[in-house]
Each structure stands twice: as structure tokens, then as C-alpha cells.
Amino acid sequence: MPGKQAVQTICPFCGVGCGMHLLVDDQNRVAAVSPQGDHPISRGKLCAKGWSTPFAIEPGDRIRQPLIRTDDGFRPASWDEALEVIRYGLLDILSQLGPTAVGVISSARASNEDNYAAQKFARAVLGTNNIDHCARICHSPTVAGLKQTLGSGAMTNSAADIDSAEVLVVWGADATENHAILGGHIIEAKLRGATLIVVDPRRTRLAKLADLHLQVKPGTNILLVNALLHEIFRHGWQNQDFLDSRCEGADALRKSVRDTSPTQLADAIGVPAEQIEAMARTYGQANSAMILYGMGITQFVSGTFNVMALSNLALSCGQIGRPGTGINPLRGQNNVQGACDMGCLPNVYPGYQDVADPAVRQHVSDYWQCPLPDHTGLTSMGMTQAALRGEFKGLILFGEDPVVTDPDQNEVLASLKALDLLVVAELTMTETARHAHVVLPAASFAEKNGTFTNCERRVQRIHQAIPPVGEALGDWQWLGAIARQLGSSSLDWTNSQAVFDEMAGMTPSYSGMSYEKLARQHGLQWPCDDAAPEGTPTLHQTEFPIGRARLIPVHHVDIDEPADADYPLQLTTNRLHFHYGCGSMSRKSPLLERETPDGILFISPEDARNLRLKNHSAIGIRSRRGYLETRAIITDDLPPGLVSMPYHFSEAPSNQLTNRAMDPVSKMPELKVCAVRITPLPEGQAPRTIQSIRASAAPPSARENS
Amino acid sequence: MTSLTPMVAELVDYYDDGEAARHFQFRLLDQQQWPPPEPGQFFMLSVPGAGEIPLTFTQLPDQNQHWWALVRRMGSVTSALFRLEPGAILGARGPFGRGWPRPGSDQTPVLLIAGGCGLAPLVSQAERLLEMNLGPVALIYGARSPEARVLGRERDRWQHKLALFEVIEQSPGQTARRTPLDALPDVLAHWGHEPGATFMCGPEAMMTALSQRLIERGIPPSSIWLSLERRMHCATGTCGHCYLSHRYVCQSGPTFGWPELELLMQQPVTTQTPPLLSC
């Protein structure tokens, strides 16, 4: 039966932030969801994940009470007992090694309130800047790159701009699968008459609908931008007024692309020069052109430079600062923007205020009324490394499953095992939680109040629809409980609104927001302050945070691990519409799970033929770092030489294979391309899970027919 | 009302057959009764905790409500079934669907064609034909490999009662794949009869190709019968999974006469042709 009541909230899955109602039945269960018709972004639509929300938050296998590790698993415990263990653990480490040996990894899935609490807990209670969240896997190059060129790393425009743009460029982003509702807006815009250009090595759904699809070789983004710029400057399609009045470095940029003509670079990029010329013409001459990009830009050793290259392109044509333009990173998780905004990064306080700046530090210290650490904090990867060196011993982590999602699973596992105290707060028993000393039951988004900030900087309210399962608590609540154990009252809020108000009081871009105001509008886009009380749909309209935007020439960087004789295929990663992140929520839906029952590998018909694979053949796939087994799906969405794997599956985690070479600036690993070798498994033999591959004594190489 | 809740059944006995197939004997408990099934009909077997699947009868229920089915291990439910031992409590609903047409009382030659485990739904029809002892009966049986063949006991038993033609898809020393379709002309020549009724079960692409081939040879379409496989979750025509045009295979099928099936299969978008023989 439909709900007794309908509770308005925001979809917990991706960064689009669609509006939905949770329909709650008389037994306080979320019986169904319904799309919110008047929501500014989703307009009465939801994607497959949104529709499956009732399954995702089903109480079935939820963790209902704290669990403490024993020799052979976990035993249930009371909160008091669990907090006691945590207190002793933390005090032990703090007394022996000091605050640099402990840290917090918060979650891009948790609310702003939870994230604000997490970084405050780290800084004000533990006395460390070791605080991070998972943005590193997604968009740290965006932040690093756009910070330099524009002064702000967020999406410059809004979802609504898709409707008004004349030209849409979707670059390295599979919007219909990862940000389905925005993908739908793009389809709608294209049907309405907008020109759609897709740059992607894979033939994505949008590529099939596009006016122009540049099926580039992986890792050639900078070459393509420079070829486009060459063509744009050659024809005078640049926006000279904009360059003169709002940017610096135009001459140097222009010089740097003198020898990068489409004809010269076409082969290296892997597309005909005419396509590059056509794209330059369309983008360069558009009245309004909007760039949307994703991990096909960021997940390379050249990630930060790739972002800067896109910035050069948009700035040169003056396609920024107006409706229907901009450079727009499509961020992954529902609140990755908020987790960054809240300062869940080692180097900034909420609102990107610099930790290294003594004046800022003093200000924050006064506001929180406590001393603050001045040491440089560790990133999540830094914590991993420090743990392996024995310098980092205590970690509190929530809403993340790095064992599945981190690029280097083996290293993450080893580092977690090296910890004296690992506290994980989760909805269900994840791979990471299995390694914890203490597991805490976390409340789901349906069980708490708060806010999420979507990819277009829109801060939106989530409302509690049902009571927490078992003894679960919201993250800011249990963090507060640990703080109290450690003798601190810094996190003693009475409700989520109090957390928000405290946060807004110190975060300039949120300073004009309150729960009442958020409720009146459908959320507010930051900056929302005295100057912009109704929020800001379009950034950089008159000026950049750094004054003039910087054009910084960038040059091609080779991918770290090209295919070779031993590993003749290139592997890229992708996401599936049906799943989200590590799959811990979306895979609970029997419908979504049925869509892709086994971990899978996509392969072109040519490569499949060469390897004598049939559709769904079982295969082994090996890179220099690891070995997995899965099934092949043959599709001409991939060009010969390139195979692709989704990363949602813990039984065949693609991060076993991916390269750990990093972008030197942002430390983003090159997840988008590495070299692999594929071998068919003998007929009738089913692929083994990673767990059973690990368990089996026989070295996997013995089973290959090489 | 048609209940989706099964009756209590018991796993009585089993023995292995072929590569990943096993014969199971089941019986209904608690003095429950089914209406007597027809050859070609099916039942829904529940393995509690794993799920529910359609299976055909290889031996129809007797007076004590004991029956046999041949099951190939495929996914979750069949794997769970293979882990069970006699005495295990299961659920069963049935019988469902439309069985094979009753053979007429004339001397019409009957051709049976089976691919892989598709032989299972033809077993009780073959037994019925042999029992009635009317006209000549031939069976073309295709299998992926000699090891993959199933129902050896039955085929042995039929040895002298019907003309058996076995076709192995891949066998040592044989280069090209060989399916019942390839074998059809030879078989008909060898058998020396034109079938007056044909019953077949196997991969869909194989069956459609065979039907077309038979019709090209002048065999009346209305004498050709096929048993179809579809994903099934209810067997009562409500879950929708087994749709075929505006019909549900669980109710209008699984057996169809070719003229009806041909109409139902007409649709503007057809899917890629799967391999002729795979199971």
C-alpha cells in the first residue's frame, strides 16, 4: 500500500540531487519512492537508482548495533562499550605518537552536517588536519586545476543551463549512466535543437545521439584541446574582448598552440582532422557553449593539466560567466561537493579557507574556541602510506568502502591491517568494515535531517522519514559521542539545524543560508551571502575569485602504461547506470542486481574474435598489478584495442588491475587507462570471485594457457 | 484465485546424468493431489530461500504423486537444488501450461527433435507415442558433446522402438559444427518417412530454423509443434516475464503450433540470433 505519508527529500545516489518523496507505510518502512514533480532539476523524473531507493535502505542486512572485533569475527556491543574501546584506542595512539598518527576519512555520501562534524572532530578534538574524503578518486584534479585558472573548482553553471546552451560538449563523461537525469536533460536539449558534441573513447549512449562524436584514443585530451585552440586562433574564433578584459596569458597560450594543427595531431588523437575542425568551428562560433566533463578528464596522470586545458578552451572563447556556458565537472557522489565545501580536505577549513594561513587559523580557532593544529594534514592516500610506514595508527572512517573503490586495494588492505584502531560507521557490513576493530551502526539518509550539496552547488534539505534502524545514529551524533568521551564538548549540538547554523556562521559561501530559506526555495546555490541572498546559478559573471582568469599553456603527457606485447589491450573503467560507487547500496536491489549479475568486461567484436570469445564467455584478465576473472560482453561501443570494466563489483574489483601512477599535482591515480592481457577460461569453467582467487593456493598463472 | 504459494513437496531421490544435469524424483506431501498433467506441461519448483523455477516432467506424477524431472545446473536455484539431499522439503505448484497435442489414432509417422536438455519435455510425449504404438517414430537428438548427452536410460529403452539419430555438435575429428538442422535431410532420407507430426524442443533459433526447413520440404506448418523456453516467475499469466507478443508462454504455451507461433514472433525489432545449439 502507498505510504501513510510522503516525506520530501533528496535522492541519496549521485551528485545531481534529484527531488523525491519517500512514501512511508504504517510500519514505518519506506514502501516506495516517488519523483518530485516541481523539483528544479529532476522535474518529476528519477533514474533506476533513485527508483530503487527502498531496496537500498531496506533494514534487512543493516548493522543495527555497535560491533566489536573478536578473534573470530564481531560481537554485538552497547554504544557505551564501543565508545570506551574507541576512547582507549585513540588515547593510546595519541599519547604514544601524537595527533599526526590519527585521522578521519569522511564520506561524500554523508550530509554536510556530518562532514562539518567530521572535520571539526579531526581538527578541534583530535588536533589533526588528517581529514579527507573520497573526492580524490573523482575530481581532485578539477579542484587543483580550476583553482589555478579560475580560482574555484566547482561547476561554474547550473543544470538548467543545459536547456539554454546552443552547443553542449560532453567530454569524458558518461552522463546518461552516471548522472542519468542530467544525461536526460542533454538528450532533451539535443532533441530540441542544441548541437551535441561528445568526446569519449567509448561509444556512449550520448555519443550515439550526438551530432559529432570524437572517439579519441585514451589520454589524448590535451592534444585535442590544443588542436582545437590552434584552429580557433587561426580563424579568429577566439573571444578577444573576453581575453583582453578578463584573462591573462593569452599570448603565451596562443604561441603554445602554433604547431598543434588538427592535421598534425589527428593521428595521435585517433580521429580525422575534419572532426577536430568541425568541433572547433562549432564550439568557437557558438553563442553559448557548455562543457560538461567527468572522469575521462580527471583520472589520468595528466588529470590536472587536462582540466587546465579545458579551462583554456572555455576561456579563449569566452564561454564562461554567462547562462548556457561554463566548464562543468560532473561530480560523482550525492554530496561530494558538500564534503569539499565542509573542509573535509587536509588543507582547507569549511569554505576552502586555507589551513596554512595563520590569520585564517586564528579566526577559526576563535570561532571554535579551541586551539588548532598547524601541521600539514594527510590525504587519504597519505594516511595509507603513513600507516604502512607505522606512523599512522588510528583511523575513523564512515560511508566509504576504500577496500573496493580505492585504486590500490592490496595496499589499502595492508594499511588497514597495520592500524591499531580502525573505526568504521556503516549501513551494512562492507569489505572495509570487515577489517574494523569497531563497527558503528550509521543512520541512512532516510533516518536523518540535514543537507546535501549537489554538483551545481545547490544546497538542499533532506528530511527524516523513518526512525533509525536499531541503535543507529547520524554521523554527527556518534562523532559527538566520541568527542564527549575524549572530554570535548565541541560537537554538542542539539539537532542538525544547530550544526548547519554553526557551519554557515563560518563558511562565507554558505553565510546567507538557513533551513528556513532552503525550504522556501528548492535549495540555494552557493555563493549565497549578503551580496547574493538568493544564491548564484552562474559563477564568474563579472570577475573571477582570482581577479583575472589565467591561461596556462599545457602540453601532452603520455599515459603511464601503454599497451605492449605482454599486455596488448588497454583497459579503461566505466560506471553503469544501475550501480553506484562500490555498489553497497544499489546492489541490494534485486532488479538492478539482475541487470548485471556478474562483474563484467566490455570488449569489441574484433578483439573478441581474436580471442575466440563468445558473448558471456568466462575470461581471466591480468595487469602488472593483479588478476581477475569475469565474463565478457561483446559490444561495438568499444574500439578494437580497448576494453572496459565497471568498478562496482567486490567479487571482481577492477581496481585490482588499474595503474597506481599518479597525477603529480592532485595525486589522482591513472584509473582511466592501463595495459592488460585477456585469456579465455576453459569452456564450462565459471569465473571465480577475487575472494576465491585469493583463497586458492594455485597461482592463477598456472591456469592460463599462455 | 490462483495461488502463488506452493504445496509442500519432498525430494525423494536423484541420480546424475550428462555433464551438469541430474534427475530428481519429487513427491507431494500431506495427501495433496494435482490434476493429472499432460506430457509437455510443466510445474514450478520452489527451493525455499533460493527461488522458484519452471521444470518439465520427465515422468508424470503417478497415483502417489511421485514424479521425475531432469534439471540442468545453471544459476542460483538449480545450484541450490543440486546441494540438496533426499528428504529435503521443497515447494511445488502445477501443472501449468498447454501440453503437447494428443497423437491422433492414425498411423502418422512422428518426428521428435531435441537439442540438449530440450529432450526432457519430449520424454513423456515419446513414451505416450510408443505406448500407443501407432505409426513410426523417429528422434533426432543433438548434443554439444558425447558427454553432454542426457537421458541415456530412456534412449536405451527406446533403442528398438524408434529410429534414433544422434548428432554431436563438436566431436573429435569433426571440423564443422553439426546440429540437428544440418542432419535433417540425411535423417529424413534414412528414415524413409515424411513426418505427419513433428514435436521439438531446444534452442529457439534451432527450432525456428528447423520449422522453416520442414515447411520448405512441404510439411504442413500445422503439424509442427515447438516447446518454448522463457523466463518465468508466476506461471499464472501475471508476472509478465514470459511474454511473447500478447500471449504469456506459461499459459498459452510452452508448446505452440508453428502457425500460431509464427504470428506471435512477428515484431518489428528482432534480436540477434543466438547460437543454434548451446545447452
Added chain:
Amino acid sequence: MIHYRLAELAELTRHLGRTRQVWQRSGAKEWCQADASNPPPLEAGRSVQSAKGFFFAEQEHIFEFDGRYFRETLPKPAPFALIGVSSCDLVAIAYQDQFFASDPHYQARRQQALLVGLECTVPCEHGFCPTVDAGPAARPGTSDLVLHPVGNGWLLTVTSEQGRKSLQGLNLTTAPEAMKQQRQAQLADCERQFPDDQHIRDGVQALNAGTVNASTWQQMGVQCLSCSGCTSLCPTCSCYGVQDQSADQTITRRRFWDSCLYDGFQREASQHNPSDDAGARVYRFWYHKFSDDFRKDFGRYGCVGCGRCEATCPGVIGIHSVMKRISQHD
């Protein structure tokens, strides 16, 4: 047919509330249980979700198994009234009544329900009920009571025996002829305001004539994101999946709304998939709604003209988009 004049709607709600739970649409256009003594105002038009979930639940248990016996878990809802079901949704319920005639779970709920229709006086966005004979006037045999706003009050029409009984004990005055005439006039006026529906008529004809080519369906297949929105909101969609769940000593089987737009909907254990082409699946949805084949079985098309699929499809292949495409085929 008996017609009453109802001055205050709350009178009716309070009366029905004495013997039943009362459900009405909330401000969010969702069905919510109403406080019968203080009901929210009644709004006409389309609710986000139809009334489908009241009878064919989004999720429900089929049986429990204790290791030895199966116990069918039929729902036992208290009697309830749905107040304000739009005409199209009434037709959809009647359609599903046919489809689920032998489904014990559906019928256990359905038999407890009193359907109070509410006729629209203006077309809703994307709606086209007149095209498919489903509104704006409530169709005969689809309701127990029907409301129509006239002036400051309501015309209450009794349309079934159950409806008549439900009013016993309520003091009502017979409606004057003028009220009935005004209803007719308002309905005629409403019908005139519906936008042109030629593309739907042409599209349905093309679909049934089989003149839409495969590539048109395949292009639309590319646009289908398999979100399940259309099948969830369509009031006549009825497919479900099942799953066993174990907890402690008990195993339960549940069923839940499924969608024929999912790739896995028909995929078999062998990976053979009769509908592995997304275009074929999109075709299937529209064939189910508009083919003459189904019409023969159900006495009407499977579409009731609510327009929900157009409103919710992120891939822009709801009713109007699809019909425009297939009516313009080459």
C-alpha cells in the same frame, strides 16, 4: 443513477471515515492517509502515483515458509476509501481488475476498497484521456461514487451498489437537474480544451499497421535509460519480480514491481534473452498499451491517457514523444 447535492465535501469524508480508513491526495500530489475529521482540500487532476499501489503493492510478501509448511501471507487491510480518484485512474483500476481477476493478493485488497472518483474540469499537463476513452467523465462501472465540482458544492453520483450502501446514514438531498446539466457542460468544455491528439491517433495506427521500422524503435531504445519510471507510474503496468529472503528460521518470498524495459527482464539462465534489444523493449511497452491484439482481450487499450510516462521519462520517450516519432516515420 442517483445524484445528490453535497454542500460540504468534509461531510462525506467524515461519514466514510466512520467505517473506513480514508485516503486522499496530499499537497505533494501523493496518496496519503487523511484525517477524516479534518480532511485536506480535494484537488482534481493527476496524482504523481496512480492508485495502483493500493491493490498491486510496490512490494508484498507472497508466503512464509517455516521449514515444513508454506503459509500464504494474504493482506488483510481494513476497509478503506480512496477519495478523489481521477477518471483515467478509475479506468486503469478496472483494467487491472480484469488482469488480476485471479490474483488473491490483489483481490484481497481490492475487495476492501471504496472508489470515490473525481472528475476533472480542466485537462492536466500531458493528459489525453478523451483520446483513449478514459475521461474526463468517469466511465461507467469503474467507481462506487463520483464527485464533480459544481459551483461551491459537489455533485455526488452513486455509481454502484457498494457506493449506495456506503452513503447509508448520511442525509443527502437529491441534486437538481441544473446541477447535472452543469456537469455535462463542464465536461464538454473540458474535453474541448484538450490539445490536438492527431499524433496519437496516427501513432496508434502506425503501430498496429506495423509500418514503424525497426530503426525508429532502436533509436528510441538508445534513449531508454531503463529507469523503470514509465512502468512504475503507468497505472496499467503490472509486471512483477520475485525474490526469496531468509531471516532467522523463516523464509519469505516477496514480489515487487518490475519493468519490461530492463535488459534482464526476460534474460534466461543461459543468457539467451528474447528481448535483448533495447528497441524491442521500448516497442513492447507501447505494443502492450496500444495494440489491437491486447484490445481484443481487454475490450480497450491498455493506456488510459494520464500522460505520466511523458512526465517521468528522462529519455524523452513518453507517450507524446513516441507517438510523434512513430507517426512521422518514413
